[in-house]
Amino acid sequence: xxxxxxxxxxxxxxxxxxxxxxxxxxxxxxxxxxxxxxxxxxxxxxxxxxxxxxxxxxxxxxxxxxxxxxxxxxxxxxxxxxxxxxxxxxxxxxxxxxxxxxxxxxxxxxxxxxxxxxxxxxxxxxxxxxxxxxxxxxxxxxxxxxxxxxxxxxxxxxxxxxxxxxxxxxxxxxxxxxxxxxxxxxxxxxxxxxxxxxxxxxxxxxxxxxxxxxxxxxxxxxx
Amino acid sequence: xxxxxxxxxxxxxxxxxxxxxxxxxxxxxxxxxxxxxxxxxxxxxxxxxxxxxxxxxxxxxxxxxxxxxxxxxxxxxxxxxxxxxxxxxxxxxxxxxxxxxxxxxxxxxxxxxxxxxxxxxxxxxxxxxxxxxxxxxxxxxxxxxxxxxxxxxxxxxxxxxxxxxxxxxxxxxxxxxxxxxxxxxxxxxxxxxxxxxxxxxxxxxxxxxxxxxxxxxxxxxxxxxxxxxxxxxxxxxxxxxxxxxxxxxxxxxxxxxxxxxxxxxxxxxxxxxxxxxxxxxxxxxxxxxxxxxxxx
Numbered sequence: 352x353x354x355x356x357x358x359x360x361x362x363x364x365x366x367x368x369x370x371x372x373x374x375x376x377x378x379x380x381x382x383x384x385x386x387x388x389x390x391x392x393x394x395x396x397x398x399x400x401x402x403x404x405x406x407x408x409x410x411x412x413x414x415x416x417x418x419x420x421x422x423x424x425x426x427x428x429x430x431x432x433x434x435x436x437x438x439x440x441x442x443x444x445x446x447x448x449x450x451x452x453x454x455x456x457x458x459x460x461x462x463x464x465x466x467x468x469x470x471x472x473x474x475x476x477x478x479x480x481x482x483x484x485x486x487x488x489x490x491x492x493x494x495x496x497x498x499x500x501x502x503x504x505x506x507x508x509x510x511x512x513x514x515x516x517x518x519x520x521x522x523x524x525x526x527x528x529x530x531x532x533x534x535x536x537x538x539x540x541x542x543x544x545x546x547x548x549x550x551x552x553x554x555x556x557x558x559x560x561x562x563x564x565x566x567x568x569x570x571x572x573x574x
Numbered sequence: 575x576x577x578x579x580x581x582x583x584x585x586x587x588x589x590x591x592x593x594x595x596x597x598x599x600x601x602x603x604x605x606x607x608x609x610x611x612x613x614x615x616x617x618x619x620x621x622x623x624x625x626x627x628x629x630x631x632x633x634x635x636x637x638x639x640x641x642x643x644x645x646x647x648x649x650x651x652x653x654x655x656x657x658x659x660x661x662x663x664x665x666x667x668x669x670x671x672x673x674x675x676x677x678x679x680x681x682x683x684x685x686x687x688x689x690x691x692x693x694x695x696x697x698x699x700x701x702x703x704x705x706x707x708x709x710x711x712x713x714x715x716x717x718x719x720x721x722x723x724x725x726x727x728x729x730x731x732x733x734x735x736x737x738x739x740x741x742x743x744x745x746x747x748x749x750x751x752x753x754x755x756x757x758x759x760x761x762x763x764x765x766x767x768x769x770x771x772x773x774x775x776x777x778x779x780x781x782x783x784x785x786x787x788x789x790x791x792x793x794x795x796x797x798x799x800x801x802x803x804x805x806x807x808x809x810x811x812x813x814x815x816x817x818x819x820x821x822x823x824x825x826x827x828x829x830x831x832x833x834x835x836x837x838x839x840x841x842x843x844x845x846x847x848x849x850x851x852x853x854x855x856x857x858x859x860x861x862x863x864x865x866x867x868x869x870x
Contacts, residue, residue: 401781422786429784439779443592455590456785498783 352377352506352537353398358407360393367393369565371407375506375539380532380555382548383541384570385562391541394562395508398539399431400424412505429457432499436511438491440483446470446494447479453502461501473497473527489520496527506537513544521547529554590780591773591793597765598801604761605802605850606809612754613813613843619747620842621833626740629733635703637710639668642696643723652697655721659701662716664708671698696723758802758850759857766798766858770865777866791862795855802854806847814843 353375360368367390375381375398383391396402397409400416409416411427419427440449450470451461470476473493478486486494492512499507509528513521525547532538532555542548551557559570639659643651652670659668671679673691676698680688710728717724770777780790817834835842 422788425781425784425786427784428782433782439775439782441590441592441776441779444589448589452590452779453783456780456783456789502784 354410358404361405380557381539382559389562432504432507434495434509436514438495488515509540597769601801602805605805608758609806609809610813615750622743629737637701638727639699666704766861795858798858799855803851806850
């Protein structure tokens with residue numbers, strides 16, 4: 352689904368990631384952890400084609416990312432739902448329109464009932480007409496998750512999705528991601544919240560990866 | 575991007591880009607002002623074209639021999655001049671103008687009651703050149719030798735520069751329209767760049783959710799094209815009104831009062847809004863794709 356072979360990424364001379372090989376199998380659940388600045392966000396951006404590797408090879412859905420045109424990358428992103436810590440919205444549109452945005456740009460109709468069901472599932476059913484600036488941090492994260500999955504993506508990538516949330520809200524979001532994984536979605540969450548990882552591991556079989564010294568390693572049992 | 579997709583309303587796509595503030599009125603105003611100026615440039619060009627044609631028509635190989643002679647010798651010398659002209663190679667025809675014709679020529683300056691008979695006016699002989707042309711210098715010398723009072727007035731020599739000047743004026747008018755179009759494209763490009771830069775976050779979000787460049791560009795291109803079309807339509811209407819309110823042409827009107835549209839000429843300015851929309855479409859499209867490449 353997403354495969355990296357000996358991938359490296361450099362920011363203007365300094366190598367941030369080096370010799371990374373990883374395969375995200377369908378239906379798998381991964382956590383990616385590591386200290387701030389270790390390259391977790393960069394790794395995720397490589398996984399959805401926002402950045403190209405400076406060395407190595409990345410394959411998205413069996414297609415080498417370097418061979419993808421800009422349109423191909425756009426189409427590929429429709430199969431990958433992304434949730435950022437600082438999730439951005441179109442502030443001039445109501446929440447429902449923001450959540451339905453992937454359908455809008457794909458030229459697909461957004462069924463009103465499906466949209467309502469999705470907003471209800473993430474606990475935002477009563478905020479469909481609210482504008483993004485009116486939402487709390489937790490509501491924004493759940494809205495971002497709803498937007499990420501409305502196209503029925505195969506993979507969900509979440510970059511510090513609970514970074515601004517309290518523990519209760521973090522658990523709620525984690526529960527939604529676990530539910531999605533049980534539906535067959537591949538999930539990769541970048542986080543430094545070890546408590547969240549422990550909580551998830553008590554519910555599902557999640558692999559934990561750690562970025563250390565520019566490389567990705569499978570984390571030990573110390574988590 | 576299919577230009578026809580700009581006409582088809584797409585409310586969803588329109589909504590993803592927030593209404594932009596100053597770039598909206600800047601685009602409309604620029605297109606309107608430029609269309610207004612273009613109407614006058616077009617009127618100038620058309621008027622200059624008519625003038626050039628008129629003067630060119632007048633150049634149709636004509637000349638005048640002006641004969642001054644004592645009254646009792648006037649008929650004799652007129653016959654002599656006509657005889658010379660009839661035997662000059664390259665002259666198709668020559669005829670002496672009648673008193674009535676000469677009176678009509680002088681009437682604009684001296685009024686209708688001019689006593690032609692009582693004035694020592696020269697006799698005018700109208701000469702029409704054949705296609706092969708004639709040797710004007712040789713004719714002058716023959717006239718000087720055989721009819722000393724006859725002077726060949728080769729008026730094509732001073733009308734030709736005027737006709738050339740009028741043609742150049744027409745070209746300048748067309749050049750002005752081209753420059754106006756270029757300036758419009760530059761202004762709209764700047765406005766589009768400003769709008770794209772101001773909406774960098776919107777573009778990032780659209781990219782994140784899988785929007786293609788063509789989709790993002792279309793949202794901007796459509797908006798700017800329609801603004802330019804609307805602004806130019808208003809500018810053109812005002813420009814045409816301004817031209818229509820100019821003093822009307824009359825026989826003594828001259829060039830300035832002839833600065834306007836005639837007949838089907840009134841249709842020409844109607845293409846200006848479409849031209850402005852086309853310029854806006856191309857300028858915004860190029861600008862949008864360039865900017866989107868930069869924002870990768």
